[in-house]
Amino acid sequence: MKKLNYILKRLLQLVPVVLGVTILLFFVMRAIPGDPAVIRLGIRATEEGVRNLRREMGLDKPLPVQYLIFLRDVVTLDLGTSIMYEYPVKRLILERLPKTLYLAGYATLLSVLITVPMALLAAMNKDRWPDQLIRGGFMLALGMPQFWVGVILLMIFALRIRLFPVSGFGETPIEHLRHMTLPAVALALQQSSWLMRSLRSDIIDVIRADYVDFARAKGLRERLVMTKHILRNALIPTVTILGLNIGYLVGGSIVIERVFAIPGMGSLLLNSIFSRDYTVVEGITLSFAAMVILINLLTDLVYSVLDPRVTLD
Amino acid sequence: MYSRSKWTAALAVIVVLTGILSACAPAEPEVVEVTRVVTEKEEVEVTKVVKEEVEVTAVPEEEKKVFRFGRVAGAVNPDPVFTDANYDIWYMQQYYSGLLRFTKDLEVEGDLATGCEASEDGLTYTCQLREGITFSDGTPITAEDWEWSLNRARNPENGIWSFTLSAVESIEATDETVTFELSEPYAPFIYSLALFNAVVMPKAKVEEAGGWENFMNNPIGAGPFMMEEWKRGEYMRLAKNPNYWEADRINIDEIMLRNIPDDNARILAVQAGEVDAINYAPFNRVPDLQQDPNVNVTFFPGTAQQTINFNHRMDEFSDPRVRRALCLALDKDAFIETVNFGVGEVATTYLPHADQYHDPDLEGWPYDPEEAKRLMEEAGYADGFDIAFTTREGRQAYQQIATLTQSMWEPLNVNIEIQPLETGLYYDRYYNNEFESQINGWTNDVPDPSQKTGYYMDYSVAECVHSGWETPDDVKALIDEGVTTLDEERRQEIYSSLQQTYNEETIHCPLYEEPYLVVLGPAVRNFYQTPLGTYVWRDLDVSR
Numbered sequence: 097m098k099k100l101n102y103i104l105k106r107l108l109q110l111v112p113v114v115l116g117v118t119i120l121l122f123f124v125m126r127a128i129p130g131d132p133a134v135i136r137l138g139i140r141a142t143e144e145g146v147r148n149l150r151r152e153m154g155l156d157k158p159l160p161v162q163y164l165i166f167l168r169d170v171v172t173l174d175l176g177t178s179i180m181y182e183y184p185v186k187r188l189i190l191e192r193l194p195k196t197l198y199l200a201g202y203a204t205l206l207s208v209l210i211t212v213p214m215a216l217l218a219a220m221n222k223d224r225w226p227d228q229l230i231r232g233g234f235m236l237a238l239g240m241p242q243f244w245v246g247v248i249l250l251m252i253f254a255l256r257i258r259l260f261p262v263s264g265f266g267e268t269p270i271e272h273l274r275h276m277t278l279p280a281v282a283l284a285l286q287q288s289s290w291l292m293r294s295l296r297s298d299i300i301d302v303i304r305a306d307y308v309d310f311a312r313a314k315g316l317r318e319r320l321v322m323t324k325h326i327l328r329n330a331l332i333p334t335v336t337i338l339g340l341n342i343g344y345l346v347g348g349s350i351v352i353e354r355v356f357a358i359p360g361m362g363s364l365l366l367n368s369i370f371s372r373d374y375t376v377v378e379g380i381t382l383s384f385a386a387m388v389i390l391i392n393l394l395t396d397l398v399y400s401v402l403d404p405r406v407t408l409d
Numbered sequence: 410m411y412s413r414s415k416w417t418a419a420l421a422v423i424v425v426l427t428g429i430l431s432a433c434a435p436a437e438p439e440v441v442e443v444t445r446v447v448t449e450k451e452e453v454e455v456t457k458v459v460k461e462e463v464e465v466t467a468v469p470e471e472e473k474k475v476f477r478f479g480r481v482a483g484a485v486n487p488d489p490v491f492t493d494a495n496y497d498i499w500y501m502q503q504y505y506s507g508l509l510r511f512t513k514d515l516e517v518e519g520d521l522a523t524g525c526e527a528s529e530d531g532l533t534y535t536c537q538l539r540e541g542i543t544f545s546d547g548t549p550i551t552a553e554d555w556e557w558s559l560n561r562a563r564n565p566e567n568g569i570w571s572f573t574l575s576a577v578e579s580i581e582a583t584d585e586t587v588t589f590e591l592s593e594p595y596a597p598f599i600y601s602l603a604l605f606n607a608v609v610m611p612k613a614k615v616e617e618a619g620g621w622e623n624f625m626n627n628p629i630g631a632g633p634f635m636m637e638e639w640k641r642g643e644y645m646r647l648a649k650n651p652n653y654w655e656a657d658r659i660n661i662d663e664i665m666l667r668n669i670p671d672d673n674a675r676i677l678a679v680q681a682g683e684v685d686a687i688n689y690a691p692f693n694r695v696p697d698l699q700q701d702p703n704v705n706v707t708f709f710p711g712t713a714q715q716t717i718n719f720n721h722r723m724d725e726f727s728d729p730r731v732r733r734a735l736c737l738a739l740d741k742d743a744f745i746e747t748v749n750f751g752v753g754e755v756a757t758t759y760l761p762h763a764d765q766y767h768d769p770d771l772e773g774w775p776y777d778p779e780e781a782k783r784l785m786e787e788a789g790y791a792d793g794f795d796i797a798f799t800t801r802e803g804r805q806a807y808q809q810i811a812t813l814t815q816s817m818w819e820p821l822n823v824n825i826e827i828q829p830l831e832t833g834l835y836y837d838r839y840y841n842n843e844f845e846s847q848i849n850g851w852t853n854d855v856p857d858p859s860q861k862t863g864y865y866m867d868y869s870v871a872e873c874v875h876s877g878w879e880t881p882d883d884v885k886a887l888i889d890e891g892v893t894t895l896d897e898e899r900r901q902e903i904y905s906s907l908q909q910t911y912n913e914e915t916i917h918c919p920l921y922e923e924p925y926l927v928v929l930g931p932a933v934r935n936f937y938q939t940p941l942g943t944y945v946w947r948d949l950d951v952s953r
Contacts (some may be wrong), residue, residue, distance in 0.1 A: 130833025134840045136493050137569065139849055142871045152491060179640045180485055182622045186710050188641060250677055262677045263669060322692035333421050357669040359643035367642060
């Protein structure tokens with residue numbers, strides 16, 4: 097009951113945030129110079145052509161009216177129609193979202209799978225050669241730009257050794273997995289460098305804790321000490337970073353989606369900004385805002401499970 | 410004490426969290442449920458698609474000939490009348506057809522009509538329709554469809570292409586003919602009838618769908634192919650139209666147009682054989698692509714021209730001597746060498762070499778720094794001036810052009826500040842005349858000089874691509890006569906004279922022309938692109 101109340105309260109907080117985001121978004125987007133009709137016509141823009149196209153796009157209505165239409169579309173969860181494609185924004189997003197979430201999730205999973213054993217190994221061998229090697233390796237990974245890593249991975253594993261496809265998302269679940277592996281690795285490499293640093297130092301801190309000595313002293317097996325006492329306590333700050341990083345991952349996927357020609361949210365957002373497709377930019381940004389809030393909520397819930405001292409108030 | 414079950418629960422929450430976020434199939438057993446739901450959904454979608462294919466084409470999967478094309482950007486608005494982007498225009502006549510059509514060499518030939526005859530005075534055009542022509546769904550094309558489609562195309566309220574049919578006074582269609590009455594002769598009219606906007610659309614189907622917006626989700630036309638599926642910003646799938654009057658000629662069963670915006674990704678896709686061809690490879694990749702035995706680098710002559718635009722509203726640029734001096738100071742061969750790796754041709758006037766009315770006697774602006782210096786002194790700008798030069802951000806070629814221009818204008822003491830602008834901002838400045846100098850690209854959309862002449866020399870169209878050059882009355886009269894006169898020799902005279910005026914005035918500074926670059930995989934046969942950029946894929950074939 098307490099948990100449910102907490103969740104409801106947090107979800108209610110969504111309302112003012114979303115309303116604020118809509119106002120900011122709507123007016124900031126329209127304050128940016130560049131008119132969708134002029135951009136569409138480019139060098140061929142004539143006065144008459146721009147006027148006709150603006151009417152066709154519904155941009156000839158007064159701004160407050162356009163805002164109210166937008167607000168109505170948000171409230172009814174409809175999100176309106178794309179100016180550029182004359183197609184429902186909601187459908188555009190729903191076509192793209194699974195691909196981006198797949199990529200972000202796959203990358204997160206890979207980075208956890210890479211980070212946990214590596215961080216343990218490094219922390220257990222603090223300042224000895226495995227530690228130096230692992231830390232150096234991740235430092236290097238952190239320093240490499242993602243698009244570059246992506247291109248190098250493509251050159252080696254897609255063009256030289258034809259192990260993975262070059263681009264796209266594929267059609268069957270098995271194809272998805274094959275198509276997303278290289279981009280997920282490119283994203284996970286950087287992601288795990290951040291996680292690695294936090295987890296390693298947290299493990300080192302926890303190892304020195306009295307309760308770990310106590311656990312060992314009472315004769316617990318090393319494996320149990322490791323999983324129940326060390327890793328569990330060291331994971332808490334890392335979960336925060338992981339949660340925060342998922343938002344960053346979705347942003348980072350814009351570049352990776354381009355390199356691997358994945359038709360996800362990133363490429364949709366980028367194109368929509370360039371063409372001033374107001375409704376699509378607004379729709380995507382709102383969904384991202386809602387997603388970040390939900391992820392934060394989930395992170396807090398995971399806390400309370402990981403650490404019984406954390407209460408949901 | 411922590412209990413085992415609690416610890417498992419914590420792990421499960423983490424995994425479900427990633428599972429929900431990913432909606433993917435990770436190795437952990439805890440997320441099996443999430444996975445299954447998504448997988449089932451996807452499977453349903455997949456089977457649905459397959460079923461549709463079978464229904465429509467009735468060609469077994471393994472025998473189906475598919476052509477896969479990787480393009481830099483995809484369709485935006487494939488409405489033949491309201492369209493404006495090359496990503497639509499260049500592909501549109503695969504799925505729509507009109508009375509006439511262009512061959513790969515821009516000759517006009519009959520399409521849904523066997524041909525069109527002009528009357529002696531050039532005021533009446535009568536087109537003879539083929540027998541039994543239908544839309545791709547098998548419904549007959551009616552006289553009403555013709556009148557409705559063509560009247561929509563010529564309505565000046567509808568988009569920027571209505572000018573091609575602006576001379577039309579009335580259109581009358583029967584089951585055998587379509588007849589046009591013109592208010593005055595219009596020289597390029599026969600081309601107008603072969604253009605992408607003058608195609609026939611099913612009136613009843615558009616109305617049934619409740620307007621264009623909905624009709625575009627599943628458009629029906631009468632072209633050699635038909636649109637099967639369009640995922641905005643992702644891909645478009647076309648299937649052979651079994652009801653096309655010339656269906657026997659079409660070899661390809663399906664065309665897959667994939668959007669691959671990144672240059673590297675697009676090139677890798679054709680190198681790895683994931684697509685059969687790509688467009689818009691950057692010219693700096695030509696040398697290494699020519700080394701790759703798996704691909705053929707192909708050039709098609711084009712009308713694309715890169716031009717430096719001056720804002721004549723500024724004192725410095727209001728003097729034609731200054732504009733000429735600045736253009737003479739540019740070594741255009743160096744531009745082609747550096748920017749395009751030797752691919753291209755120096756522009757000598759605003760009409761490209763591929764244009765039938767291009768005047769070959771004009772020498773243009775040959776590189777002459779001495780003369781440039783003299784002209785600047787004569788104009789009173791021996792000490793030069795400072796000027797802003799706007800380019801489009803992310804366009805490497807434009808950045809290089811700007812840098813070269815900067816170094817070549819420096820001896821004239823003209824210092825330019827390069828301003829790379831995001832595309833939207835760039836066109837905003839252009840449209841509102843808020844630039845000083847900039848770089849522009851143009852590709853002809855019509856195989857007749859009248860369109861470009863209007864944009865580049867007629868102030869009333871678009872302020873001479875917003876340079877603000879004020880068209881003198883005698884020049885304006887010539888521009889108008891060029892459109893209405895039907896006498897070939899007179900037209901040649903007019904356009905030669907206009908090109909001379911353009912060059913004397915140096916309204917803008919044309920730099921170079923470039924061909925269309927297409928990278929083809931080994932399987933592709935008979936891939937054609939016209940000088941307008943439009944694709945002609947009627948004879949296309951793939952042999953794997």
